[in-house]
Amino acid sequence: MYPAYIHTQTTARNIDQAAIKTYQIPSLILMEHAAIKSAEIIKNIIKPTQSICILCGPGNNGADGLAIARNLYNQYPNMHIVVPEMKTMSEDEKIQFQMIQKLNIPYSKNLPNETYDFYIDCLFGNGLSRDITGLYKTIIQTVNSLHKQVISIDMPSGIDATMGNILGCAIHANHTISIDCYKQGQWLNDGKTHCGKLYLIDIGIPPILHEKCMDKTKILCLEDIHIPSRPSNAHKSTFGKALMIGGSHNMHGAIHMASLSAYKSGIGTLTLMVPECISNVLAVKSDFYMLLQCPDHNGIFSSKALDILKQNISNYTILSIGNGMQKNNVTIALVEQALKSDKKIVLDADAIWAAGKNINLLKREAITILTPHIKEMSDLTGIHITTILANPFEVARDFSKEYKKCVLILKSSQTFIAYQGSVFVLDAQNAGLAKGGSGDILCGIVVAMLGQTKDPLQAALCAAYIHSQSAKLDIDSACFMPEDIINNIPNVLKKLRS
Incomplete structure (x- = not known):
């Protein structure tokens, strides 16, 4: 069984960077693992006949969303992606976006007027540290008002990953797929009510990076x-x-x-x-x-x-x-x-x-x-x-x-x-x-x-x-x-x- 650790935003990010820099695991490999494992869970929740809108933000959480879309599109004919401006994309997100373009998966820069059965929230993940404003605030408020099923990747967008507080506004998720480790904010304050059902996926980060943490927090298991x-x-x-x-x-x-x-x-x-x-x-x-x-x-x-x-x-x-x-x-x-x-x-x-x-x-x-x-x-x-x-x-x-x-x-x-x-x-x-x-x-x-x-x-x-x-x-x-x-x-x- 994959050990279930709970980390603050900083610790989770440091572990991620140590996997890339110390253990030389390319970020795109970790991203692909995250996409494959997330897609497996999503397929158990969403029927192929149901429609999906994947909301991608500017950064690697958005890149995760694009990779997930690529792993889902063959089985979900009614799928649409909302993507950010190219200039705001991370380097990994640009690579994922190029693959989306080559596969001709439908996308737009704004939330479509059409409503969908499910929304997959990949706007902001573990790294969010400021209040959400502007376009993304509008997207979050609109999605919440639709009262449709939402699956968040890593964190419900707008929830602080350490303290679980709302940063301006936040997605109300029905399911949250936590990548590599649980985030402390999923268990605290508004995080407890915004995550819905929690899932944890192993993306291939060496367990020793968790074990070496000075102050470990772990889910008690058998x-x-x-x-x-x-x-x-x-x-x-x-x-x-x-x-x-x-x-x-x-x-x-x-x-x-x-x-x-x-x-x-x-x-x-x-x-x-x-x-x-x-x-x-x-x-x-x-x-x-x-x-x-x-x-x-x-x-x-x-x-x-x-x-x-x-x-x-x-x-x-x-x-x-x-x-x-x-x-x-x-x-x-x-x-x-x-x-x-x-x-x-x-x-x-x-x-x-x-x-x-x-x-x-x-x-x-x-x-x-x-x-x-x-x-x-x-x-x-x-x-x-x-x-x-x-x-x-x-x-x-x-x-x-x-x-x-x-x-x-x-x-x-x-x-x-x-x-x-x-x-x-x-x-x-x-x-x-x-x-x-x-x-x-x-x-x-x-x-x-x-x-x-x-x-x-x-x-x-x-x-x-x-x-x-x-x-x-x-x-x-x-x-x-x-x-x-x-x-x-x-x-x-x-x-x-x-």
């Missing part, structure tokens, strides 16, 4: 997942001794769900440190975990929990903290005490808020995995929610560089997993997960994976992937129950191991 082995001669301590700290009178279900998913995912032994007021409830719910009871005050941990944690922390290899704890001073103190230890830690829910009160504690030597959603990430870092949503790639990457022993699992419609500057994107949007308890389930899986592997990034990647796959259920998304996801974990693990 090839990235390495489920920890379960040696037949292992014992329960081999797979981690976890202490889960959490719960309160009003939120005892959170830590219960986290514990269920941890056990289903393979943790060796599990103890729940909870307020006494919920210990009887939890004891009735399950008998596979042990309970470490702490005095409570008004339904939450009392300050005496600090001494109990101090006395017992050496018995465990992994701590998780936060599920159902609520925001209060004792939560802050427990999180600080945990972070000052040498244990591997998973921070979730209210513990993430608490960690923000002394965020420098995250610069510890032991591994910490954090699982915030966008609001919790804002609480942790002080970065405004709108800033995080505008560029979660950058926020996640910067955080992982600042806190080098932290693995971040930033939850949104996509999930961003960041460690030491590298970012993986799990693109598996599922409305069934938009329910209380989903995050607790993920926390439990993270704890289990961290108990079974020494690689913290792999623990996070496996957990996020298992969580996502376990939520692929043949039931209506409105009907998902946490137990449905938890009970599917064994099926997913069995499939991944096979």
